[in-house]
Amino acid sequence: MAMPKVAVIYYSKTGNTRRMAELVAEGCGQVAGVEVAMVELPGMDLGEAAQVDGFAIGSPEYFSYAAGHVKTFFDEALAYKANISGKPYVAFGTHGGGARVLESLERLSQALGLKQVRPGMMCLGAPGPSEEDDVRSLGRALAEALCS
Numbered sequence: 001m002a003m004p005k006v007a008v009i010y011y012s013k014t015g016n017t018r019r020m021a022e023l024v025a026e027g028c029g030q031v032a033g034v035e036v037a038m039v040e041l042p043g044m045d046l047g048e049a050a051q052v053d054g055f056a057i058g059s060p061e062y063f064s065y066a067a068g069h070v071k072t073f074f075d076e077a078l079a080y081k082a083n084i085s086g087k088p089y090v091a092f093g094t095h096g097g098g099a100r101v102l103e104s105l106e107r108l109s110q111a112l113g114l115k116q117v118r119p120g121m122m123c124l125g126a127p128g129p130s131e132e133d134d135v136r137s138l139g140r141a142l143a144e145a146l147c148s
Contacts, residue, residue, distance in 0.1 A: 004146035005035040005051065008139070009044055010058035011069040016094040016126040017060045023132055024056045024092060027139025034143040041069040046082040054117075054146050055089040056139060057109065061101035061122075066093075066108065074108040085113030090142045091120035092135065099124075117145045 008025045012018035021038055028036040039048075049055075059066040077084060089109050093101035102120045109116065118141050127135050 003033050003035045004053040004143075005037065006054045006056060006139075006143060006146065007037050007039055007044065007049070007052040008056040008058070009039045009041055009070075009073065011041045011060065011067040012058075013060060013067075016123070017058050017092075019126045020092050020094060020121075020123060020135055021056070021058050023127060023135040024058070024090070024139035024142075027136035027141075028056070028143040030136070030140050031143035031147060034146060036143075041073055044073065046077060046080055049077065050083040052084070052087070054087055054142050055084070055114065056092065056142055057089055057105055058092040059101055059105060061093055061095035061098050064098045064100040064104075066101055066104045070105070071108070074112065077112055082112075087114055088117045088142060088145045089114040090117050090138050092138060093120070093122050094126065095122055095124060097124070117142050
């Protein structure tokens with residue numbers, strides 16, 4: 001049986017969301033037998049997405065919404081009927097004070113039929129030392145869901 005594969009897909013302009021993505025990927029990697037790939041959007045095509053078993057989806061917040069590259073990924077997946085429905089996901093985001101990016105990520109994920117493993121996480125700016133273990137646990141929860 002092939003190892004389950006998680007794609008940590010994200011967009012980051014300042015590096016804050018990239019840092020969260022790295023921590024989520026570290027958490028996924030704590031579960032034996034799970035392959036982890038980090039993909040900065042717009043770097044994932046729908047053929048690749050169909051080969052993934054679970055998704056961690058991250059975005060900075062812009063005007064209380066996900067970044068354009070993240071929204072485009074969802075738009076294309078919906079328009080081209082990507083075979084990702086039913087796959088598990090977690091969401092994460094960074095913000096500068098609005099704290100609403102998870103709402104858009106969760107609505108978009110549910111519209112595609114993805115199944116939420118646990119509530120997502122947000123950080124005001126980059127995750128600080130006190131938040132790092134919590135962010136890793138988000139990735140670990142996703143990887144464990146694939147192995148159960």
